[in-house]
Amino acid sequence: MRWNMMVLASCLAVAGCMENSLAERQDANVQSSLQYDTVPCDQLLAQRNGLAQQYHLSPQTAKPTFSNPAMGFGPFMMDTRSKNQRDAEAASGKIDAMNRSITRRECDKPAKQTKLTLPG
16 A cells, blocks of 8 residues: 555656656647737748748648657656757747648738729
């Protein structure tokens, strides 16, 4: 009984200290695209392309990545990625959110010609 309580207490302590877990940080890379809906299309495209160029990512296909740890240990695995890799994956999440806003608002399509003509 004493051994079980000690194991349980250590598991709870470890679980409470895992704010820097790999799974939690990767989940934080997923962003809402709604925050970019108020940005004008030309500025949003420029921001996306600049961010993609800064981190050497594809502006059209960047997506957040997720690891697949064995047997559900993701929340307990420490994040051992380098700072550059974490920053690049965070940028991928931002670019993905920007792309969803761009697609929804059809920013990547050319503006329709509004030419006035007279009937007849």
